[in-house]
Amino acid sequence: MVSTVIKNWDNKTWLSSNEYIKSFNKFLIRHIKVNSNSKILDIGCGRGKILGNLSSNLKLKNKPLGIDIIAHKDRDKRIKFKKISASSFFLKKNYKFDLILIKQTIHLFSLKQIKKLLDLSKKNLNQNGKIFIFALDTNKNKLPTFDLMKKKLTKSLKRDKKILKFISEIYSIKKKRRFTYNVKISKKDYLRMIKERYISTLLTLSEEEISKGIKEINSKYSNFLRFTDKLICIVL
Template identity: 35%
Template sequence: MFKWDAKEYQKSSSAQQKWAKELIKKMDLNGSEKMLDLGCGDGKITSEIATNLEKGCILGIDSSEDMIKLAKETFPETEQPNLKFKVKDFQDLNYNEEFDLIFSNAALHWVKDHSNILKGIKQSLKPNGKILIQMGGKGNGKEILDISTEITHKPEWNSYFQDFSFPYGFYDTNIYEKWLKEAGLKALRVELISKIMDQNGVEGLKSWMQTVWLPYTQRIPVDLQEKFIDEIAIKYLENHPMDKDGMVHVNMVRLEVEAINSK
């Protein structure tokens, strides 16, 4: 369990929000769906989805109390009665045939074992209910992650990473199709999609790392975290310099999945 800074995430998650908006366009909503958003974070995307559910509703869940607190403050139920937020771990779904559509963006890769999550998703879906999820896929952020691995092996940092293993669940299409089938979900589309994440200069890059690289930074004393991030950012920019507009680009890979609870 990582300690998220919800307000900092809100500032540094523009790429995730952009990709989520692209995902929303693929939903083909009729406006009456009952939906579940897994790992809703600050609630911005959940709120946007709610505006498309004139006769429906959506529940956003996240294991971070700070994220849910910020979501409730930013998007109060009094203004969007069809929108609710709840502190809940998406690894512990206990709903029974409640949702027409389950959505998730940039969340499931924080967990390595997706097979149990998919079984919980199936149980939570109505018959013929659908899922539309996107997360980091195989090869996601490889160049900057390789640099991070190199730096963790340096004498200055190595002691903090003695028992460290790769923390993210970045998977390919084959294993995901297998997990879907085992969970009783019928795959409609499973694909890896290349994306470019843009950050505003070196400070934008470091802010993103400070916000979401918690498996790395939270192993290090607080007073050394900035130095660790600086070292990675400098090394990355040596190989991938800013463009003429001062933007930093990071190659990413997303795993996008559509499936149906076919009974």
């Protein structure tokens, strides 16, 4: 696994805003048959806000389970949380889920780990259960970037493409969809996100590289950034 301590992805960003979560969960509910009896797992759940909102929307009888290697103090209280790596989670117990969500996390694993994780996930699905994998849309990505960030992101998106191809070669993909969200964010807030290294492509940059990038974004963009956050969704 690549170096990964993503602490600020959903730390007061559009990705943890009520509007984003509502729109994301509306998309999910439209595409999978789930109800109050459903058992749901989110692998790499971060602060668990998506799962918490899903739990309220569906009035879930069983608290949904979120797993992550980081236990955030401000995580959503409507979920059951386990601080554990996805690679060792299933080995502990036999669980059965109706929905396993892997959102913007699959790229943090090696191909070998992905195969193991998806094999185990499939084994731990109920009869009509589904695995929903979301990743950045590799072709039409519009995230605001500075030069070095763009280079890293392009490299990472190439790898994502390889991952999606790999998955489609070993499993039968039941559906492929796109989720899009129109982001409006002040430059000030976006610069804070860059400073806090919200995305994995920024994790390995030096302080100097981040400062240079902040200056670049400051001069390249106006006070408000508007762009479309595009995700590919594959269903197994």
